[in-house]
Amino acid sequence: MEFTVTTANPAQKKAGVLVIGVFERRRLSDIGARIDQATDGYLRGILANGDLDGETNTSLLLYDVPGIRARRVLLVGCGKASEFDRRAYRKVNAWVAGLLERSRATDALTCLPAIQVRGVDAGDRARVTVEATETRRYRFDEFRSEPNTPKHPLSRLALHVADGDDKAKAEAGIAHARSLAAGVHLARDLANRPANVCTPTHLAEQARALDQQYDHVHTTVLEESDMEELGMGAMLAVSRGSREPAKLITMSWQGAGPDKAPVVFVGKGVTFDSGGISIKPAAAMDEMKYDMGGAASVFGLIRACAELRIDANVVGLVPAAENMPDGAAYRPGDILKTMSGQTIEIINTDAEGRLLLCDTLTYAKRFSPDTIIDIATLTGACIVALGHHASAVLSTNDQLARQLMQAGERAGDRAWQLPIWDEYQEQLKSPFADFSHVGGQPAGTITAACFLSRFTKDYKRWAHLDIAGTAWTRGDSKGATGRPVPLMLQYLLDHHDGR
Template sequence: MEFSIKTGSTEKQHHNCVIVGVYESHQLSDSAKAIDALSSGYLSNIIKRGDMDGKSEKTLMLHDVPGMHSDRVLLVGLGKEDGFTDKQYAKAVRASVKALAASGASEAVSYLVELPVKALSLRRKVSLLAEVALDATYRFDAIKRKKDAAEENDAKKGVKRLTIHIADATHVKEAEAGLADGKALAAGVSLTKDLGNLPPNVCTPTYLAEQALGLGKTYGLKVEVLERAELETLGMGSFLGVAKGSEEPPKLIVMQHLKGKPGQKPVVLVGKGITFDTGGISLKPGAEMDEMKYDMCGAASVLGTFRTIAEMGLPLNVVGIIPTCENMPDGRATRPGDVLTSMSGLTIEVLNTDAEGRLILCDALTYAERFEPSAVVDIATLTGACVIALGHHATGLFSNNDDLAQELLQAGETALDRAWHMPLWDDYQPQLDSNFADMGNIGGRAAGSITAACFLSRFTKKYDWAHLDIAGTAWKSGKEKGGTGRPVPLLTEFLVSRAGHAQR
């Protein structure tokens, strides 16, 4: 989709479609009022008849509105006018793009940016519009070679050019900056979705490494890929223990975006990259096992975030660390009862080989120490227990530093990519006790997401750390099966905020 920003009296210009809003109180937005006046009350009459009630996400496409040079006028329900929120605004944008996709319009002009949204600047409104519009039109058909007639027709439909109308010509530069922000974020989200949606016979650890190297060449990032021999030299016995059962070689991908001030301590992002998880010897049930290709969404979100901040040219030092391998059950695979020695020197009794994410992350978290980070955030589809606790709306957030946790929570609220702060109390640590090693890799059924975080916390004593459990938010099942791109918006907002503080 192509975007442009315009000012002026667009009502008198020709467009395939003009997009305006209607509140639940039956009140027209300012732009809708202008069209209503131009059309001698045509919109008001439509509303009086009850064809548009203004409820959130409702739409009504009107054709040949009197006095208008445009072919169509799309009315979009905004919900309640009092305290109109960023979430309502995003829903209205998404609904408008979805409605356009079902029409014959190939280009449109949206007046929704002119809506007064509580606590949102013009730059943020434009950014959010672009981000949501591109997300709503995302398609993954890279693997399909033959499309049916309906798919071909759908591909031809939809808006190819969207004009964003702003009221004040003096704010064009601010709007253009917002458009660049939104496009950069959408690019990162799209990359994250693509990587998650690819089949596991394509998106292997080697493929992820190739994508990282490609980003490095495109954006001037420093990228290093450590192979099995180097991981053995580093003493990453925990990570290698997971990789033993697969023919695919493990990789440790290290990316560096160094746009901050010299000597600035970096933020480190660590992403779990299990490109397929069978559960290992502790084999998973067959039903829905295909979705275990999404067990690398933590890694995908790090790659997506790096693409976004690279396109933004974010003035911050950021390091990405991605341990990636498969978890497979062959004759060499780690068994329940085996004891692994981590890079930190701590020993781990493997009680369940399906609790493998923490086994690769713990070595990556130890590796992160060498960068002397200002903060470390790991991102992982870690536990089904987190899905039971929080469902599919909120990401689970654990941290050894309340200030860092608050930064991430606020970033999630701002980015509409919310997380929930979970406990990390010492009371849970004894569940990881082992008779034969320094710890077990599971703590029993109770509080499974918390004990997983407790396990990771034992490898993060030397820095401020947070853990995002995205098992419930990284992808959707059912008819809408596919990656969500989360938590790239949260991570991007967190890093943008950090960069702003660093510049002060």
């Protein structure tokens, strides 16, 4: 897909479709009004007929517009001008991306990036436009005998902006969006692959492929024998029930000097979760291939960092394993010794993700991280609390939690903070071990984070992202979303990019 930026008069540019924004009460955007001068008021006349008021998710496609070199003009509703903020702009661009795909046009010129949006510069506007287009273009056809691709896909999109300064910002925004899209697409591909293909070994192979593809990405893989030497009793207990050997994957992006402490991201990589001995019900168990959504997002983030060549040091840790009910599988009531030396009582083998994470959080200490963030499809309770709109963020550092939420807001990948007060720690008491690994039904997302916090006491800046409600969608559009790659990349750019 080719993206370009132009400051030339849109009325004089050839295109399959020219996109113009219209606000409610039939008011053309400023750039639309200027284009209308070339049509001798034709567009205003069309709006006066009442065919388009300007409400969101409405549009009108015009042919043979006088004074316009584009073959068609697409008028798109932008809602109320007073409410046209970052979220509204993102929503309109997503709507337009779908319309352009259905238009069968192979090239288009959009004037939406020229519309002023409160608190959003030309770079961000261009970025959102490209992100929306790339999201719409994504297809997962690896296992189809015939790919489900459009016969006439959009291959070129030009973005109109006001002037030269905006053009430079827009071009930077396009570069950001393309890098992010590369990462999100990788995350979605990995999570969408079936568990008989996307095994822990497959993830290790994909990590090595990134090492080969990018000069400053370096990958190492620990085998189960290495984990035994390290004392990773929690992670190894999970993998015991599977014929697929566990892997502990390290991917590092070295974009800054060696003296700069890295940001470490730990992604839960359960490539299939049957629930183990505490087996899940059959309904929707096929979705448990997505239980490595946290791992997939770490892969996507490393690729996005490499594509954008971010000036930061980033380490991605992926503990990968299957959770299966073999005769050797771990059991409720078992007591495990973790790499930290702490012992835990197993209550439910379907709470396996935190066992992979806890040993990996301890392992991460060797990287002396500035900040450590773990990402996991960890608890169904998170969906009960926040639905499918926001990921949960829990942290012992409120500043870090706020930074992640702000990054999510800007990236259109929202998160919301839940408390992690000491009172919730009481639910993890055990009569037989240092503590239990499950705190019961009440506040399940919070007590899961409380469990993880017991392995992060050496870190001043740690946060946990529960993406159980946001990592994939159900129904007709079932599939991986690639979240929270946008949030994590934006966080790095906001707080760790040295440029």
